[in-house]
Amino acid sequence: xxxxxxxxxxxxxxxxxxxxxxxxxxxxxxxxxxxxxxxxxxxxxxxxxxxxxxxxxxxxxxxxxxxxxxxxxxxxxxxxxxxxxxxxxxxxxxxxxxxxxxxxxxxxxxxxxxxxxxxxxxxxxxxxxxxxxxxxxxxxxxxxxxxxxxxxxxxxxxxxxxxxxxxxxxxxxxxxxxxxxxxxxxxxxxxxxxxxxxxxxxxxxxxxxxxxxxxxxxxxxxxxxxxxx
Amino acid sequence: xxxxxxxxxxxxxxxxxxxxxxxxxxxxxxxxxxxxxxxxxxxxxxxxxxxxxxxxxxxxxxxxxxxxxxxxxxxxxxxxxxxxxxxxxxxxxxxxxxxxxxxxxxxxxxxxxxxxxxxxxxxxxxxxxxxxxxxxxxxxxxxxxxxxxxxxxxxxxxxxxxxxxxxxxxxxxxxxxxxxxxxxxxxxxxxxxxxxxxxxxxxxxxxxxxxxxxxxxxxxxxxxxxxxxxxxxxxxxxxxxxxxxxxxxxxxxxxxxxxxxxxxxxxxxxxxxxxxxxxxxxxxxxxxxxxxxxxxxxxxxxxxxxxxxxxxxxxxxxxxxxxxxxxxxxxxxxxxxxxxxxxxxxxxxxxxxxxxxxxxxxxx
Numbered sequence: 001x002x003x004x005x006x007x008x009x010x011x012x013x014x015x016x017x018x019x020x021x022x023x024x025x026x027x028x029x030x031x032x033x034x035x036x037x038x039x040x041x042x043x044x045x046x047x048x049x050x051x052x053x054x055x056x057x058x059x060x061x062x063x064x065x066x067x068x069x070x071x072x073x074x075x076x077x078x079x080x081x082x083x084x085x086x087x088x089x090x091x092x093x094x095x096x097x098x099x100x101x102x103x104x105x106x107x108x109x110x111x112x113x114x115x116x117x118x119x120x121x122x123x124x125x126x127x128x129x130x131x132x133x134x135x136x137x138x139x140x141x142x143x144x145x146x147x148x149x150x151x152x153x154x155x156x157x158x159x160x161x162x163x164x165x166x167x168x169x170x171x172x173x174x175x176x177x178x179x180x181x182x183x184x185x186x187x188x189x190x191x192x193x194x195x196x197x198x199x200x201x202x203x204x205x206x207x208x209x210x211x212x213x214x215x216x217x218x219x220x221x222x223x224x225x226x227x228x229x
Numbered sequence: 230x231x232x233x234x235x236x237x238x239x240x241x242x243x244x245x246x247x248x249x250x251x252x253x254x255x256x257x258x259x260x261x262x263x264x265x266x267x268x269x270x271x272x273x274x275x276x277x278x279x280x281x282x283x284x285x286x287x288x289x290x291x292x293x294x295x296x297x298x299x300x301x302x303x304x305x306x307x308x309x310x311x312x313x314x315x316x317x318x319x320x321x322x323x324x325x326x327x328x329x330x331x332x333x334x335x336x337x338x339x340x341x342x343x344x345x346x347x348x349x350x351x352x353x354x355x356x357x358x359x360x361x362x363x364x365x366x367x368x369x370x371x372x373x374x375x376x377x378x379x380x381x382x383x384x385x386x387x388x389x390x391x392x393x394x395x396x397x398x399x400x401x402x403x404x405x406x407x408x409x410x411x412x413x414x415x416x417x418x419x420x421x422x423x424x425x426x427x428x429x430x431x432x433x434x435x436x437x438x439x440x441x442x443x444x445x446x447x448x449x450x451x452x453x454x455x456x457x458x459x460x461x462x463x464x465x466x467x468x469x470x471x472x473x474x475x476x477x478x479x480x481x482x483x484x485x486x487x488x489x490x491x492x493x494x495x496x497x498x499x500x501x502x503x504x505x506x507x508x509x510x511x512x513x514x515x516x517x518x519x520x521x522x523x524x525x526x527x528x529x530x531x532x533x534x535x536x537x538x539x540x541x542x543x544x545x546x547x548x549x550x551x552x553x554x555x556x557x558x559x560x561x562x563x564x565x566x567x568x569x570x571x572x573x574x575x576x577x578x579x580x581x582x583x584x585x586x587x588x589x590x591x592x593x
Contacts, residue, residue, distance in 0.1 A: 123316045126277045129303040130310040131379050132333030137304075145320045 009203060011178055012186035019094055019169075019182055020162035023101035024109070024155055031109035031154065036139075038110070039117035057107045065171025068100055072172075092173050097180045100168040105158040112157060112222070116150020117143060153221040160214035163207065183207050232287050232383055232415050236273055238280035245269055245280070245439040251432070256409050256416045258426040258447070261436035267419040268313075270436070271385045274417065275310045276303030288382050307335070309381030309414075311389045315368040317360035323371050324356040330379025338380050349411070350374045350404050366390075366397040370404060377412065384416040390425075398425075405429060406585070427451055427468045427507050428585050452554045454537045454547050466510035467555040472503050481526065484584075488551020492526040493582050507583040510545065510558035514578040517567055527579035531555065533569050544569075548577055 005013065034053055038046070056064055072079030072090045082088045090096035120143060128138045166184040173180040175189060187203045190196035235248040245266045251257045259267045272278035274285055276292065279300060285293040287308070292301040309330070317326050327347070331338060347353055350370045360368060369389050376384060386405075390398045402425070409416065409429060420426050426433060426447065433450040435443040443450055450456070451465040473496060474485040481492040484506065491506065498504065520528060534554070535547035544564040548555045555577060569575070 121316070123312065123314065124318060126303075127310070127312060127316040128318075128329070129277060130275050130306070130308060131330035131375065132304050132307070132335075133329075134302075134304050137333070142318060 005202065005206070006199070008177065009186065009199065009206075012181055012183050012203070013206060015094060015178070015180075016163055016182040019097045019101055020159050022095070022098040023105065023162050024158045026098065027102040027106055027109060027158070028151075028155065031106060031158075032113055032151065034106075034110045035113035035117055036143075039114045053110055054107045056104045061104055061165065061167030062171050064103060065100060065168035068096070068103070068168065068172040072096065072099075090173070092176060092180065094173070094179055096173040097169045097182065100172045101162040101165045104165050104168050105162045108158040108161055109154040112150050112154030113147060116147040116153075119150075120146045149221055149224045153218050156214050156218040156221060160211050160218065163210055163214075231289075232274075232285075232417075234270065234274060234283075234285050236270060236280045236283040236285075238269070238273075238282070243439055247436065247439065247441050249434050249441050249444055251415050251417070253431075254413060254415055255431035256418050256429050257432040257434060258430035259417060259419045259434050259436060260423075260426050260450075261421065261442075263421060265436040266439040267421075267436055268387055271310070271387050271417060271419055274383070275308045275385055276301060276306045277310075290382075304333075307380065307382045309376030309379055309384045311369075311372050311376050311384070311386045313388045313391050315360075315365075315372040315389075317363075317368055317371055317375070319360050321360075322356065323352065323358050323360070323363070326360065326371055327352070327356075327375050327378055330375055334378075334380040336380055338378060343378060346374050346377050349407055364397070365393050366401050369393065369401050373404070373408070377408070381414065384412070384414050386416060386418045388419050388421070402428065423451065423465050424507075427465050428505070448554075452547075452556055454535050454545055454556065465507065465556070466513065466558075467506070467508040467553070469506040469508070469553055470503065471506050473498055473500050475500060484582075486551075486553055488549075488553040489529050491529075491579065491582055493584055496584065505585045507585065508555060508579055508581075509583075510556045512580045512582075513548075513555060513557035514580065515546065515557055515559060515563070515567060515569070516576045516578060519576050520578060523578065525578045525580055527582070529577045529579065531575055531577045533571055533573045533575060535571060536564070536569060548575065550577070 038050055069091065071077050072082070074080055074083040074089055074091060079090060082090070090099055124142055125138050128142050133141065164184055165182070166188065169180060169182060170185055175181050175185050181189065183203055183206065187200050187207070190199040190203065232251040234250065236245055238245045243266070247266065247270060259270060261267055269278060273280050273283065273293070280295075282295045283293060284291070284295070287306070291299055292306050293299060318329065321329070327343070331343065347356070350373060352370060352374055355363065355367055355371065360371070363371065373389065390401055393401065406429065418429060430447045433445065433447050434441055435450060443455065448468050448470065451468050456465075469486050471484040471486040471491065473482055474490065475483040476495060477483060480495050482494070482496045484491045484493060484504065486506070529550050531548040531550040533546055534549045537545050538561060539545050539558065542560055543558055544561045546557045546559060546564065546569060548557060557577060567575070
């Protein structure tokens with residue numbers, strides 16, 4: 001890899017993969033729970049919850065980053081408490097970048113999982129019930145396995161989207177080489193320096209290739225999910 | 230072994246207000262036009278639907294009593310349910326589908342029972358397949374086996390073969406007959422097919438607009454003249470319990486019933502074997518004099534006990550032959566010509582008899 005990319009560039013690439021992995025898999029249980037809530041239940045204020053979950057999709061990422069900065073700064077609020085009680089600091093760290101990515105890509109995961117849950121025949125759950133399965137048993141052994149292709153599609157789409165996150169990351173955790181400088185931030189940095197176009201082009205090509213791989217994978221998984229339903 | 234059901238629930242534009250009890254083992258058919266509330270009742274017994282008011286007792290266990298606030302969730306009711314659309318789990322093999330309920334049963338059936346149910350339903354060669362590789366009839370059989378292996382205290386069948394064509398249905402019905410004769414379970418069978426009810430049921434509950442319009446043995450209910458008014462379907466004619474009395478040299482088998490003997494082409498079953506016979510109302514002709522030179526093998530001396538008109542052109546005539554009753558469907562013109570009135574003796578010419586022969590004959 002070093003033959004094509006400089007050490008700083010491959011550092012950005014690996015950091016991007018790490019941030020996205022943690023973001024997507026960390027958010028997955030919450031996304032599944034949210035999808036389950038939206039697909040299977042009816043409650044007062046559901047439209048509002050649905051809207052809140054999808055908010056990051058339409059909000060400027062910079063605004064999300066700013067809100068995170070307000071909430072998780074080390075001086076006050078929940079961030080201050082985290083820092084004082086446990087010494088956990090999200091601002092200016094890669095874990096903060098992962099949190100920002102997780103929030104931005106959360107709607108992608110919820111959407112895909114929700115669709116696959118809604119595609120499952122509710123009669124199957126009733127059948128499992130009459131065969132002696134309580135709710136958690138039905139969730140684990142009927143709904144979850146049947147939603148698996150949708151879950152996989154959601155993970156891959158969210159991962160691809162997460163690789164491209166810029167605004168929320170740079171606002172919340174800044175642009176620190178080796179800590180928070182992911183691929184898009186590295187491209188931006190390269191463009192700020194005179195003569196950095198070649199580096200920016202290489203990194204952009206890298207991003208395009210990664211995105212293509214993941215989007216193709218997502219498409220294949222989604223098709224499989226449809227066939228199974 | 231008994232099941233008692235009392236239900237009351239108000240739907241928009243429809244009130245369910247039904248109560249009945251299944252006094253014994255065997256198949257009770259819940260019969261009625263679509264929209265009469267059949268499936269809703271089954272769902273209430275299974276626990277997948279919670280009626281506003283009611284009380285359901287299965288084998289002395291109260292699974293629902295709205296007055297006392299008792300509602301046992303479906304997964305603890307032990308009611309085996311065979312759905313109209315099979316509802317096999319698509320991600321599991323046939324084997325795992327069959328064992329889904331078995332693994333979760335509080336009192337697990339013996340492992341030998343698995344082999345037995347598999348054999349009873351002819352599933353040996355399907356075990357490793359996925360549901361999507363099964364035909365409609367095969368799916369129905371797997372669903373039946375899955376419900377049976379969950380060690381249920383009652384078996385609920387909601388038109389399990391409604392989605393099948395006549396040929397597939399004919400292929401699956403014998404399996405259900407085996408089950409009826411062998412499983413020591415009360416079974417509730419929802420159907421709007423008179424043929425199926427006549428073939429399988431011991432008792433019938435007729436539902437109409439959410440209420441129980443009639444209940445009784447299959448022999449009484451399906452033969453009576455009230456069926457058109459109760460369920461909007463013509464009377465079947467007759468459902469008769471009979472036993473083989475002789476295999477004659479002329480190629481006919483004699484079947485003795487309470488009131489006479491019927492002759493049918495030679496059967497394979499041994500003398501003494503009990504069978505169920507069905508005679509369609511259209512298959513009976515009436516005569517005032519005994520017809521002698523006639524190709525029909527069966528001419529029964531009977532007595533008219535009831536008459537009802539069926540539309541503008543037809544009449545249903547209820548006949549008694551000993552303790553057995555038949556219904557003949559003739560034209561109103563014929564009825565007038567023969568001057569049929571209750572009490573009048575007639576000869577019933579039976580054109581054909583359907584014999585339900587179970588594939589598997591109980592040894593007892």
